[in-house]
Amino acid sequence: MTVWLGLALLLLLAGLTVWQAAALSRCRFWCPSCGRLFALPWYRLLFRRHVNDEWRLACPHCGQKGWCRVKREWKEG
Numbered sequence: 001m002t003v004w005l006g007l008a009l010l011l012l013l014a015g016l017t018v019w020q021a022a023a024l025s026r027c028r029f030w031c032p033s034c035g036r037l038f039a040l041p042w043y044r045l046l047f048r049r050h051v052n053d054e055w056r057l058a059c060p061h062c063g064q065k066g067w068c069r070v071k072r073e074w075k076e077g
């Protein structure tokens, strides 16, 4: 019983992680090094360190790793 409960919790956590990454892949990040905006596919946003709206990411423009702020006003279409 306990094993199945643990497994269910693990699946739920994995689902939440992917859902969060999918939501973030629709946002843009602001690079503090070069000041440009970039988007990343959801699978590159898995298991990244973050504090509130700042994510530790490598910028695809200048290659610098830094704390990138999320820009949520990004609209699709």
Ligand SMILES: [Zn+2]
Binding pocket: 031, 032, 033, 034, 035, 036, 059, 060, 061, 062, 063, 064
């Ligand atoms: Zn950059």
